Amino acid sequence: MTALLPAADAAAAIPIWCVEAGGWPALAASLAETLPAPAAAFARATGFTAKPGSHCLLPDAGGGLAGVLFGIDPAGDRFAPAKLADLLPEGAYRFAAPPPDPALAALGWRLSAYRFGRYRDRPVPGARLVAPEGVDAAEIGRIADAVAAGRDLVNTPANDLGPGEIETAARSLAERWGAACAVVSGEDLARGFPMIAAVGRASERAPRLIDLTWGDAAAPKVTLVGKGVAFDTGGLDIKPSAAMLLMKKDMAGAAAALAAAEMVMGAGLRLRLRVLVPAVENAISGSAFRPGDVLRSRRGLSVEIGNTDAEGRLILADALALADEESPDLVIDFATLTGAARVALGPDLPALFTQDDALAAAMAEAGQAVNDPVWRLPLWAPYASLLDSKIADINHVSGGSFAGAITAALFLRRFAPQAGAHAHLDLYGWNPGTKPGRPEGGEVQTARLVYELLKRRYA
Structure with missing residues (x-):
């Protein structure tokens, strides 16, 4: 399994916004002011509602990845954001709007990346997470x-x-x-x-x-x-x-x-x-x-x-x-x-x-x-x-x-x-x-x- 990326890599990492369904309208309005116009428009066009476990990849003006939206349930599985470890394209990511328990989300990300490769090659996912602020990355490792x-x-x-x-x-x-x-x-x-x-x-x-x-x-x-x-x-x-x-x-x-x-x-x-x-x-x-x-x-x-x-x-x-x-x-x-x-x-x-x-x-x-x-x-x-x-x-x-x-x-x-x-x-x-x-x-x-x-x- 790959380690968490150091906090110093956060500036270049792609943001992930973890959002509850009830908080999505307010966040959508906020993102409309900070995201590139194509990304905000894409979120609206896809009808993203922050259903727990759902995600939306937001494009930037050049066709790259501007950010990721992920729906969470605060009372649900605290490993839920780790689902993204297997879904996202290769690259560095960070929690811009963190889940309720960033440490468990980060641990779950690491645990999701496990592969048993003794008998055949099973590459680990290429999506890597920057250690959330305040999380003991060494302990998680x-x-x-x-x-x-x-x-x-x-x-x-x-x-x-x-x-x-x-x-x-x-x-x-x-x-x-x-x-x-x-x-x-x-x-x-x-x-x-x-x-x-x-x-x-x-x-x-x-x-x-x-x-x-x-x-x-x-x-x-x-x-x-x-x-x-x-x-x-x-x-x-x-x-x-x-x-x-x-x-x-x-x-x-x-x-x-x-x-x-x-x-x-x-x-x-x-x-x-x-x-x-x-x-x-x-x-x-x-x-x-x-x-x-x-x-x-x-x-x-x-x-x-x-x-x-x-x-x-x-x-x-x-x-x-x-x-x-x-x-x-x-x-x-x-x-x-x-x-x-x-x-x-x-x-x-x-x-x-x-x-x-x-x-x-x-x-x-x-x-x-x-x-x-x-x-x-x-x-x-x-x-x-x-x-x-x-x-x-x-x-x-x-x-x-x-x-x-x-x-x-x-x-x-x-x-x-x-x-x-x-x-x-x-x-x-x-x-x-x-x-x-x-x-x-x-x-x-x-x-x-x-x-x-x-x-x-x-x-």
């Missing part, structure tokens, strides 16, 4: 670069991104920011993290637990846990082919955790950050774990396997148990976990689960502030009985069709009892279609939200 790196991971197909490549990405991130990165695999993984080892043992690509740490050991401890299933066949409870097509994105939780970590480290927040990524492939072979198996977890609980396609909560549970051993102030896990959350909230709105009302409110507020929203769903304690097992301490699925996202969250809650606060984010990790700031493809949902939350707490 750090956030956009972290999002792009996470999107690249989610978009990469599983033949080129397995557990080892997720490890490589984490090690590269650690090296860039002076963090430590340790990896547990092989017999050490089987002894210390038996559920991670069991889920990943059927694949030729070995499972592992990635453990990245950064910051002052004496600072508040924040741990991010990201589900890193490089590909999910469903295991012996195999998915139908249609449900398997997008399963390269089943590591989007890991990508979101790494993207949030890059934002935190880039900003130098005053905290001790830890990122745990259990990285596996849920494959099928003679060594695959089975429905009805009982696995011993790191925390010591015995877990009956109700469905091998609910593997994400198993690997997260072992990672959460490790996180919990040092009683961190805050644990947040990211996972593409349940179809039930998507049925309830759709692809654009991740589900948030936490017992901490203050944390829930802070996360919802941070998400709204940075246009990275979540919606809280209840940790309804009576549903915990749906996870009862006749032969083990707990079953990892309810076995029924009700409250699937809630029972998954209730299962995970059992593995982080000592943390000061724990939030579970059940996300989709994919944009089904292109919207301003959100190109179709992999997405690190909630990464910007979590960064904003931590920035507010620890900047």
Whole structure:
């Protein structure tokens, strides 16, 4: 993605007027006095009314581009002006009449310019935006670069991104920011993290637990846990082919955790950050774990396997148990976990689960502030009985069709009892279609939200 242009380029940049429908008549009269006559006449002739999302290219007397009109809804998507990044001709542009949130509009512009070009050339749009006045262009650049790196991971197909490549990405991130990165695999993984080892043992690509740490050991401890299933066949409870097509994105939780970590480290927040990524492939072979198996977890609980396609909560549970051993102030896990959350909230709105009302409110507020929203769903304690097992301490699925996202969250809650606060984010990790700031493809949902939350707490 191209960076925002410096403010010094504003004088030569083509102006963009963002205008509400109600304010268009007054602006039209004002522009008639300042624009070349052909441009003002053209706006009138086209019948432009500032309908949200509409735009009008205004010509100058020589046939060039004198400016751009763009209709906005102040209560609508604050990334909306970023739609222009894909629509405008190559050149430099500036907000002459800015949108309500210039910083988010500028970030959305950067995010709209993302292209996944690993396998074929996909040129980025040539329309570049001058950093709006008062906007921290460096901060926007750090956030956009972290999002792009996470999107690249989610978009990469599983033949080129397995557990080892997720490890490589984490090690590269650690090296860039002076963090430590340790990896547990092989017999050490089987002894210390038996559920991670069991889920990943059927694949030729070995499972592992990635453990990245950064910051002052004496600072508040924040741990991010990201589900890193490089590909999910469903295991012996195999998915139908249609449900398997997008399963390269089943590591989007890991990508979101790494993207949030890059934002935190880039900003130098005053905290001790830890990122745990259990990285596996849920494959099928003679060594695959089975429905009805009982696995011993790191925390010591015995877990009956109700469905091998609910593997994400198993690997997260072992990672959460490790996180919990040092009683961190805050644990947040990211996972593409349940179809039930998507049925309830759709692809654009991740589900948030936490017992901490203050944390829930802070996360919802941070998400709204940075246009990275979540919606809280209840940790309804009576549903915990749906996870009862006749032969083990707990079953990892309810076995029924009700409250699937809630029972998954209730299962995970059992593995982080000592943390000061724990939030579970059940996300989709994919944009089904292109919207301003959100190109179709992999997405690190909630990464910007979590960064904003931590920035507010620890900047």
